[in-house]
Amino acid sequence: MARPNEEIAGLIQEYADLLSVTGGDAFKARAYEKAARALGGHHADVSRLDVRQLREIPGVGASIAEKVAEYFRTGHIPALDERRTRIPSGVRELIRIPTLGPKKAMALHEDLGIASVDQLSAALDAGRLHGLKGFGPKTEENLRHGITLLRQAGGRIPLDQALQTAEDVVAALSAVPGCVRCAYAGSLRRMRETIGDVDVLVAAEDSAPFMTAFTELPCAAEVIAHGGTKSSLRTAEGVQVDLRVLPPAAWGAGLQYFTGSKAHNIGLRTIAVRHGLKLSEYGLFDADSGELVVSETEEEVYARLGLPWIPPPMREDRGEIAAALAGELPDPVTEADLRGDLHTHTDLTDGLAPLEDMVTAAAARGYAYYAVTDHAPDLYMQQMTAEKALAQRERVRALDRRHRGMRVLHGTELNIGPDGEVDWPDDFLAGFDLCVASIHSHFQLDRAAQTRRLIRAAENPHVDIIGHPTTRHLGRRPGIDADLEAVYAACARTGTALEVNGQPERLDLCDEDIRAARGHGVRFAVDSDAHTPVHLPYVRYAVGTAQRGWLTADEVVNTWPLRKLKSFLRTAG
DNA sequence: GCCGTTTTCGGCCCGACTGTTTTCAGTCG
Numbered sequence: 001m002a003r004p005n006e007e008i009a010g011l012i013q014e015y016a017d018l019l020s021v022t023g024g025d026a027f028k029a030r031a032y033e034k035a036a037r038a039l040g041g042h043h044a045d046v047s048r049l050d051v052r053q054l055r056e057i058p059g060v061g062a063s064i065a066e067k068v069a070e071y072f073r074t075g076h077i078p079a080l081d082e083r084r085t086r087i088p089s090g091v092r093e094l095i096r097i098p099t100l101g102p103k104k105a106m107a108l109h110e111d112l113g114i115a116s117v118d119q120l121s122a123a124l125d126a127g128r129l130h131g132l133k134g135f136g137p138k139t140e141e142n143l144r145h146g147i148t149l150l151r152q153a154g155g156r157i158p159l160d161q162a163l164q165t166a167e168d169v170v171a172a173l174s175a176v177p178g179c180v181r182c183a184y185a186g187s188l189r190r191m192r193e194t195i196g197d198v199d200v201l202v203a204a205e206d207s208a209p210f211m212t213a214f215t216e217l218p219c220a221a222e223v224i225a226h227g228g229t230k231s232s233l234r235t236a237e238g239v240q241v242d243l244r245v246l247p248p249a250a251w252g253a254g255l256q257y258f259t260g261s262k263a264h265n266i267g268l269r270t271i272a273v274r275h276g277l278k279l280s281e282y283g284l285f286d287a288d289s290g291e292l293v294v295s296e297t298e299e300e301v302y303a304r305l306g307l308p309w310i311p312p313p314m315r316e317d318r319g320e321i322a323a324a325l326a327g328e329l330p331d332p333v334t335e336a337d338l339r340g341d342l343h344t345h346t347d348l349t350d351g352l353a354p355l356e357d358m359v360t361a362a363a364a365r366g367y368a369y370y371a372v373t374d375h376a377p378d379l380y381m382q383q384m385t386a387e388k389a390l391a392q393r394e395r396v397r398a399l400d401r402r403h404r405g406m407r408v409l410h411g412t413e414l415n416i417g418p419d420g421e422v423d424w425p426d427d428f429l430a431g432f433d434l435c436v437a438s439i440h441s442h443f444q445l446d447r448a449a450q451t452r453r454l455i456r457a458a459e460n461p462h463v464d465i466i467g468h469p470t471t472r473h474l475g476r477r478p479g480i481d482a483d484l485e486a487v488y489a490a491c492a493r494t495g496t497a498l499e500v501n502g503q504p505e506r507l508d509l510c511d512e513d514i515r516a517a518r519g520h521g522v523r524f525a526v527d528s529d530a531h532t533p534v535h536l537p538y539v540r541y542a543v544g545t546a547q548r549g550w551l552t553a554d555e556v557v558n559t560w561p562l563r564k565l566k567s568f569l570r571t572a573g
Numbered sequence: 574g575c576c577g578t579t580t581t582c583g584g585c586c587c588g589a590c591t592g593t594t595t596t597c598a599g600t601c602g
Contacts (some may be wrong), residue, residue, distance in 0.1 A: 027585055031574040061575045098589090101600050136593055350586090350602095381586040381602065440602060441589075 003164065004047035005534075008068055009040030011080060015067075017092050018083040020102035034059040039068065041352040042530030043361070047072045048416050058347075090116030093426050097146040098476050099139075107134065121147055146478035148478060156472065157239055159541055160504040160552075162188050162195035165239045168219060173243070176213045178204045180248040185258040186404075189312045191544030193474060193507045197240035199258050207245035214243045250280070257281035263317030265312075271305050271321070276566040299506045313547035318515075332547040333526065335540055337559040340369035340406075343413065343436050343467055343499060343527035343537075348392055349375040349382040352532040355392065359399050361533035363406045369562050371409040372396055375435050376423035378415040386428060393431070407562055409433040413467055416443040418449065420456025422463065429462035434569050436525075440466030443480055450482035458487065458496040464572040465525045466491065468501040468508040475505070484513060488520040495572045498558050500549070502542030503535075514549025523568070 016032035019025075037146040038059040039046055046054065046068060050094065054065035065462045067077050087109075093116060108114040111132055114123055124144055129135045167183035174182045179202060179527040186199035202210050207229045216232050224232040229245045257265060258281065265279075272279040278287045283295030284304055294300040299309045311332055314320045323329040345351035346358050353361075354458045355372060362370040374392065375382040393410045400408040411434040414422040421430075422437050429435055439456045445453070447563075457463050469487070470479025491498055498517055501508045506529070509517065514524070528538040528548050553559040557568055 025574080028574050030585075031576095034575080059575070063574060099600070103599055134593070134598075138592055142592090188588050379586095380588055444590090542591075 002571045003168070003547045004045055004072065005040050005042055006164075008046060008071060009036045011071065011077060011155055012036035012039060012064065012067070014092065015077070015080045015083065017095060017102070018087055021087055021095070021106050022083075023093060023103075024105070031061075032064065035064045038352055041534050043353070043357070043533050045381075057103070058352075088115040090119070093117055094120060094178065097143065099142040099146050104134065104139075107132070117147060117150065126360075138317070149478075151452045152295055152475070156194035157237075158194060158504045159188070159191065159507070159544075160538075161237065162198050162239065165219070165235060165237070165241060165554070166200060169198070169214070169241055169243075172217055173200065173202055173213060176209055178206055178209060180204055180437050181251050183335075185255055186260060189259050190261065190315055191313045191541070191548060193510065193545070197242060200241060200243045201254055201258055202243065203248040203251040204245055205248065210243065211244050228418070231571065242355060246281075248296075252299070252301050253279070253283040253295040254281050255449050256274035256298045256301050259312050259315065261316050264321070266313040267317055267321045268305060271307075273464045275305065277304070281520075311547055313511075314550065316548070322571045330550050332550045333543060333551050333553045333556050333559060334547075337553040337556070338367075338526060338539060339560070339562075340367045340371070340565075341528050341530070341536065341539060342371045342409075342411070342434065342465060342525045342558050343373050344371065344530045345374050345413075345499070346372060346392075348388060348558055349379075349384055350404055350531060356399065357404065357533060358530070358536075359406075359408055361536055363403055365536060367405040367406050369409060369558075369565065371411040371434055373411040373413045373434070374559045376412050376414045378417060378423040379440055386424070390431075409413075411435060413438055414463065415440050415564055416453055416457045418445060418453060420453035420455060420460075426462065432462070435462050436465045436467040437463040438499075439469075439471045439480065443471065445476065445480070447481045447483060451486050454487045455490040458490045458494050463496060464569050465497045465499055467499045467527075468503075468506050468529070469498055470508050470513065471506075472508055472510075473505055474489045474507070484516065488517040488522050491517070492520040495523070495568070496573065497525045497568075500524055500526045500542045500546050502526070502528045502538035502540070502545075504538065504541055507541060507545045509545075509549070511545055514551055516544060518550065518555065522555075524551060525558055526551075526556050527558070 012032055013036040016029045016036060020029040033384060038057050042057055051065045054060050054068055071077050091109045093107055095102055112123055112128055114120050124140060129140055137181045138361060166188055169435050170182050170184055173179060181203035184198060188195050188198055189361050201549055204210060211231050215226050215233060219235045220233040221236040222234040224234060233244045234240050269279045276287050278285045284293045284301055286293055294304050302309045309321055310324055320329060346355045347353060365382045368504060375384055396410040411432050414424060414435055414437040415439050416439045458466060472479035498509055526539060526542045528536050530536045557565055
């Protein structure tokens with residue numbers, strides 16, 4: 001999707017952060033935040049819009065439209081540059097620490113001169129926060145914990161950001177004359193939830209033009225290494241990208257080798273040795289003669305070892321080699337298997353686009369059905385009412401009649417309260433085509449209470465799907481503490497599906513949890529949780545996560561034909 | 574800063590939770 005949108009959204013968000021750190025009008029900062037979100041989620045390339053067209057985007061007025069246009073004209077936003085000179089970038093970095101907001105960040109900066117996460121960490125160790133107003137022992141503990149969380153994600157970048165970078169690089173190098181093949185490999189190809197660095201492979205006879213083209217990419221902020229067949233760079237966003245150029249004949253072996261994981265490759269090499277073979281990034285060789293056996297495609301490499309081709313997300317040495325040898329490797333669900341999306345939002349609550357736009361975009365994806373599931377009243381900030389829900393239902397029914405190829409379902413995303421209760425009485429819930437129910441607060445309840453509330457939600461006869469079941473937020477918050485095995489059992493018993501949520505900061509359930517839940521015979525829903533048409537493709541991350549969890553299409557309710565899905569929705573809960 | 578209007582100012586999703594505080598500020602969703 002349009003990269004300029006994300007670029008300008010990042011800058012406007014930065015401006016909002018800097019405004020909030022310096023205090024003043026909080027509503028002004030919020031206006032910039034809202035505009036950043038609107039620009040980032042806009043369906044068209046905002047760099048091609050003039051001021052008048054920009055102002056048509058909800059949340060973007062005269063002032064912000066002018067800044068956006070100026071940025072794409074000159075490459076600068078003077079107001080932002082001016083703020084940057086007054087506040088070190090490290091201060092903004094501080095507010096990425098959970099529980100540390102703009103006010104505390106500014107206090108740390110003004111009173112102690114702290115301007116980076118590292119400096120804060122050192123100040124904590126040195127006891128320099130003692131006596132600082134508003135910073136008690138509990139706050140110190142929270143800050144330490146927050147820094148740990150931040151550093152765990154530390155150095156690793158979210159899947160969507162890595163993919164965007166990789167696709168840009170692959171597109172650029174594919175256009176270089178002499179390119180036979182080009183693809184990304186590594187943990188990104190395996191769809192790990194966060195990515196350390198991006199690995200890109202090129203197959204070509206002559207590597208030199210690719211080394212040059214790579215190090216001269218516009219996204220390259222720093223060239224880390226520049227060799228004959230291998231180069232590395234760092235992008236302006238701090239993503240390290242490694243490029244390897246291979247002879248076209250070694251493509252399959254190279255792709256296999258650089259996709260990993262390391263543990264999976266060790267497993268393969270062990271099998272190779274047993275066959276009197278030797279496996280490297282250049283091919284599969286006879287151990288005695290050193291003669292090349294195969295190397296052109298991954299399929300050949302796996303086949304010569306007596307294995308079917310193993311989908312990259314499953315290559316984690318979690319039993320996939322043994323399963324493949326036994327002919328018992330599940331055939332994982334693919335994006336093409338999905339017939340619909342069952343968790344999406346509109347601007348009636350916290351989405352960015354009108355119902356009609358979301359439905360049009362969903363239809364363009366070729367879905368057979370599509371559910372609109374805006375938030376319910378218990379999430380107070382969303383201002384939902386029964387009247388609004390019913391009015392939306394009328395619009396959904398009208399759209400459903402208009403879209404011949406795609407059925408539009410009217411659902412809702414209920415809030416699971418601390419005791420497992422959800423919004424609205426039973427008779428009102430019965431009017432929805434489907435109900436997703438998710439946790440949005442009370443993350444600190446103890447294990448017994450979390451388990452109880454999830455099971456109660458699953459037992460609710462109107463609840464069809466538990467949305468983002470652990471509510472983890474990558475790099476910010478671990479999942480809730482619950483006896484998930486008991487929850488899976490309850491979902492299997494009540495016929496309630498568990499969601500695999502495709503938002504890159506969620507990916508919830510995660511791969512390991514999916515595998516555990518599968519054992520109970522649970523059904524799943526693989527959803528985007530889209531808040532704008534731009535998010536609809538996020539199902540690819542949910543599918544990648546599902547593949548890592550060995551999920552088959554049969555187990556995913558939104559691969560089913562509508563008739564079967566409806567039957568499931570009638571009996572679920 | 575944006576928006577909508579009973580048009581040009583006054584409101585802006587509202588409430589819970591936490592920790593530090595003796596009555597509330599900050600953060601979060």
